[in-house]
Amino acid sequence: MPQQRPKRQRAFAKRSRTGCRTCRVRHVKCDETPGACRGCTSNGWECDGYEINRLPRPREVVKSPARILQHAPIESGFRWAMTSDEKRCVSFFLHRTIPSLTSYYDSSLWQRLVLQMCYNEPAVYHAVAALSAVNQDLEMNGIPMPGSALEGTWHGFALEQCARSFALLSKRQILQDPQLREVLLVCCLLFVLLELVCGRFDDATAHLQSGLAILEEMRNQRLSKGLPLVPVEESLLEAFLHLESQAMHHGMVPSLLRLETYGHWYGEESHDFCSLRDVQQVLNPLTDVGFSFLARCWSAPDIDVLARYAELHTEQHRLLSALDQFGLDFTRFSGRFYHLQTEKERRGSDTAYLTYLNMKLACKTALCSKSCPLPESFVGEFKELLSVTLAAMDKLEDRPIMTIDSAICPALFTIAAGCPDYSVRWQAIEALRSWPHCEGYLNSTLTADVATEQLKREMRYLWTETQMNETLSPPGLRFEDSQVWIEGHCLSLEPDKALVSSLRSVSSAQSWACVKASGILAESEVD
Template sequence: MKESSETSSTSKRQLRKPKSNNGCRTCRLRRVKCDETPITCKRCIASGFKCDGYDTERLSYKRNPTKVTAPAEYYFRTLLPDKTTDERRSFNYFHSFTVPMMNGWFDHRVWNRLVLQMAQSEPAVCHAIVAVSALQEVSESCGLAILPEDISDRTHRFALYQYSRSLKYLTVRMGSNDPHVRNTVLVCCILFIVFELLRGNYDQAILHLQNGMHVLGAGKFDYHALYQAHPALERNVEDSLAAALVHLDLQSAHFGASNTHTQLDLALLEDRGGCWPKPVEFESLQDAWVMRDRIFLQFCMFSALCETLSEADITADFATLSTEQKKQQIQLLNFAHALDALEQTCIQRGAMSEKDRGSLELLRMHHMGVSVITDSCLIKSPKVIFRIYSERFDKVVDLAEQITARFLDRRRAAGPRLTLLMETGILGPMCLVIDKCQNVAIAQRALRVMESWPHREGLWDSTLASNVASGRIMNIQEDADTAI
């Protein structure tokens, strides 16, 4: 009798159909069985619900979740009640891994709060987050900064599907009269930029960046106004969003892809020569970060002008050029004083964390690098630059080595390796040092710093940057050999 009962129970288990994961989104949200009728399920129609259709792509259930301390599943079920298990899982990864990565150098409001808050009310933002997270997890697992597109891979298809859903929701949202819709568009632009960078689609990333700058309302930056204010602020959008986009645009200027930088010329310098920098004060590291970008923007325009001038041109207009150089030197000095004052204030308040110390050190390295290049920008002789400025370039690389070593040690203790940031760290400064120092030994040290840590800093990719830098070092060596 017992054997008969066990046989019956086994037969029932064998006859029971396996649970289907292919139901429509509405039935899965309601936790009812879907009849899986194509396009629109009959159960939704019969119950008076709108059928939201089916997910054309889903993640593989064979994938093991990443072993991390992350919020429990019920937390994301409450936070994102209308999202699928796959979407909540990817959002969890973004929350637990991507956000800490984006805040590797500084704690940015965009990643700490804004993006996560908007994801709860803006479907376009939520699906963009899921798309980025899905690709980034693959990138981390295979150790590749750029993922070659593989449509046969389920995760790639899932990410592209989420990306297309985000675009669809964003198109509808842009038809709204809501005055806050610009913030939604700008957040999506930033996430789309990250998504395309992970895929290695630089042209598309730049296009999203330029569209974001257009929505921001940033025309050509007024060079002289940069002595007084950051060009991204006071544009009726969230300040941190504007600053993040302008920072990426600044990076794009290095690659000749920015539409916002004024083509500086001598006439423009002479036209408004009365604009001088004023002393500044920082209430926070975020203030210092914004001020650093103001200096970077101006430095980028002025140094680009100096690059185009011959020694004879510089001699002919030395008074105008040296006056502008002096203004930038004063602005850099003001920055250094404000940074020192901020550090003292933080120490007195007992509010200086280890991460804050690292952020201050990074800002000082940026300041040191820009200062030495500003001081030498009117000198055309490689021999003179080598003789006068080698020691200062060497100190910049010393600081970069220390920052990188401590930063990587801290990140190893905190969790997985850091490969994706949207903030300038060491790559841009090291490339500038290699390009300007005229010293092979120093340039090779800077290259080793870049190669010691494969990662991305916004538009800067360490592998590509190192390859370009290697070519530049060969040119420096050839020039040195020729001079001998």
């Protein structure tokens, strides 16, 4: 028998993880010369510099579905070489972040526009890698509170990717690129989301204002030529306007673009919905107008609301009329199409109904005095809203860690901050804590903390009142040594100093509608 040849073994050399980016994407050894490596300069290549932060190596055995998706191979089609770390992040964005951002509704913004730009625009590609790196860190370590020191490899890598994106955008501005504005808008949107999930609200608002300024400039140029529409993807414009409606609750002044778009819009006419997209096109602007109305009402003292009551009541009446009409149209739509929808479309319909129900109740109670509890007659509506919200949460098996669409957090905050039944408020707070996530500007944990402090403030007032007047505690409450028991749950009445410190790290926090209404920072200044 012929002698069997021994199997040839491939030589293995440990690959450097500190070489320049150019050598790494070319899979060649780098001499790591400071500034620019000799391997690049001697071959006429542009040395793309050194990355300080390299991502940790993937574990061989990973049980979490999120981690398995993280390492799924990405599709071909990129016009430039990619490092292994960037490949991991872009893969995670495609297979995890986009499904997270579209948990409630399908979106041409994320499933088409951003995806296309990620493949064709290097600045968007690096912004995507940055957001994905932060997203992965959040899934491992949770969403940080404002003022947290964000350190570690993932955040460092995200900063480097952001810097690359900024550099590419600056270079394109010098070249007067006609496609630059849409690229800038998509990058702005990605940067807004990144800053929000990191708890950097002021930076997020700065990026948002930059994007809105670009949209205003584009709109003005179109108007000067007799063309009324902004020439960008409709879903991109909707995303900016929706984020702006949230930002108005966080101290941002409405832009000219918003005033021109929604200045006279109330949507009171009837609509024959035939698709979930038809529903969104009516509901989105209606809720954005409603968010603006609520921000002005919640942030104003009772005396200011009373002085402008006639004006605000007229606006409230028109909003409620539009919401009532939407409710009738949506009921007809559900009766005709709900049984024909896919599981995701039904989830979107449930989310739309929840958004409508919350906006209606919030607008109903917006002009009520902040110094007195709401009438008991509202309890039934708050309980219904809580039931619908919890049902919507139960249908989300893989709950997203971040979205732009806001539905769950606003509804639970409406209940937690206003329901006359304290046990129902406590259930809403617990529901917020049970699912740490961000819906645009709304961080569920921060929202729960603010609602808890507002509840504590009311409890301190009730405790003082019962002691002074020697009266019985309200039903369901029991006070005991700077504590209150709410339906068997114990809550300390001491102010949360960590929350105050966290809010003080955000310069705009004093003008947030929820902070103003709760009096958290005002009380801490007195103390």
